[in-house]
Amino acid sequence: MSMTPTEMAGRIVRYGELQPCRTAFIDAHTPGSDQKENFTIIGGGVSESADQHVHINEAHGFNIGAAGQPPKCRNSLHSHRTAEVFFVLKGRWRFFWGRWGTAGEVVLEEGDIINIPTGIFRGFENIGTDYGMIMAVLGGDDAGGGVIWAPQVIEDARDHGLVLGENGKLYDSKKGQSLPEGVGPMPLLTEAELTQFPELAALDVVPGHVARYWDLMALAQKEPAKVIGAEARLKDRPGFEVELLTRGSIPGEMHSHDRHTVLMGMRGHWRFAWDGGETTLAPGDTLSVPPGLAHSLAPAMTGEASLYRVKATEDPAGPTWRG
Known part of the structure; x- marks a missing residue:
């Protein structure tokens, strides 16, 4: 098998050429999370926005993405049905998890890697002094069908103009958008459903996942x-x-x-x-x-x-x- 330099160039995504999306997820307007940038490098990822640019749209069996955030900016609590692996490219990051983000946490430095267990709510925050970047690997070509948000994240987002439809797409009232006819809002997880998301202590996560x-x-x-x-x-x-x-x-x-x-x-x-x-x-x-x-x-x-x-x-x- 051979490949021309032009063909290979189409398979390389340079760090300086990454195209961010600032409205990728439901917390894009929520204070504390409204400055983050999301990048979809390989595969469709799990972005909820039609504005997300996909650099290489080819099935690999997994997705590659990234998140860039200034200091004190955080990604809200969510869960995935497949693996979510991060390594820190730049900065210092705190990863936290649990229904309210208080069950456990760990701080990662540059180069450290975490394989977050599936089926738990997790979030992350740049606790460094400069813009930070974490690179992500998501399991599966469709990354498990999207993101599962903690109920309070959906409620907070609604208060700031973003509504997630049951079709997995975002609608921004600040842009005059509303749910299409026949599409309801994403339902909140019930208390019975929330019991399926375990509260794992740091000792249950860090030794085997960091x-x-x-x-x-x-x-x-x-x-x-x-x-x-x-x-x-x-x-x-x-x-x-x-x-x-x-x-x-x-x-x-x-x-x-x-x-x-x-x-x-x-x-x-x-x-x-x-x-x-x-x-x-x-x-x-x-x-x-x-x-x-x-x-x-x-x-x-x-x-x-x-x-x-x-x-x-x-x-x-x-x-x-x-x-």
């Missing part, structure tokens, strides 16, 4: 550090695997994969070569490697170099399955 960057860097000195997978540090099978690669653990020879693979730059610059050309990846860049394409990786300069590699697996995307 991996620290410098621990992974130490593990990846001679071979890729397996971060998420059946035999990985965070044992889960969400429909994809995640590894951390460093200059000491890269496969220097040409190789290929039989499923979609995505490279996500963390630190340093990387030289990516394939049958047809060569390019350089910088921190925050995302590259989609098609199945069967022979390629190689090498650091492009001295210094710290790391990237996360996400590979599709045959496991079905669904609730967290650890084991």
Whole structure:
């Protein structure tokens, strides 16, 4: 399999060319959440807005996205039916969870990664001093069919002009929009339904769902550090695997994969070569490697170099399955 440089350019999303959506979700007008930017990099994602730009609209078996937020900006409590994995590209972030966001929390630094358990309400907040960015991997091509919001999020949004229809689309009264005829508002979860969302303490989440960057860097000195997978540090099978690669653990020879693979730059610059050309990846860049394409990786300069590699697996995307 070969690919021209022009064809490959269409599979690379540069960090500096990411196109944000500021009205992606129901809390876009809610004070405290109204400055966030959402990015859909690969796949349709879970955005509720028709304004969301999709950079690479090709099914991979998982979705890649990102969230950018200034200090003290937070993402409201929600849940997913498939995996939601984040790593911190820039800044310092607090992740919290539970019905009211008080069941547990953990602070992540740059490079740290969290595989949030499915079936719990979760949110996150930039607690750093500058604009921060977290990169996300969502399980499944349709990411579980969308977002499940805690009831108070829907109520707060309605007070600030945004209504989520039962069709999963947002309607903004500040723009003169209203629910179409025959479409009702998204119903709030009942008390009986809310009992299905467990309140997990930090000790129930952090040990098996959080991996620290410098621990992974130490593990990846001679071979890729397996971060998420059946035999990985965070044992889960969400429909994809995640590894951390460093200059000491890269496969220097040409190789290929039989499923979609995505490279996500963390630190340093990387030289990516394939049958047809060569390019350089910088921190925050995302590259989609098609199945069967022979390629190689090498650091492009001295210094710290790391990237996360996400590979599709045959496991079905669904609730967290650890084991």
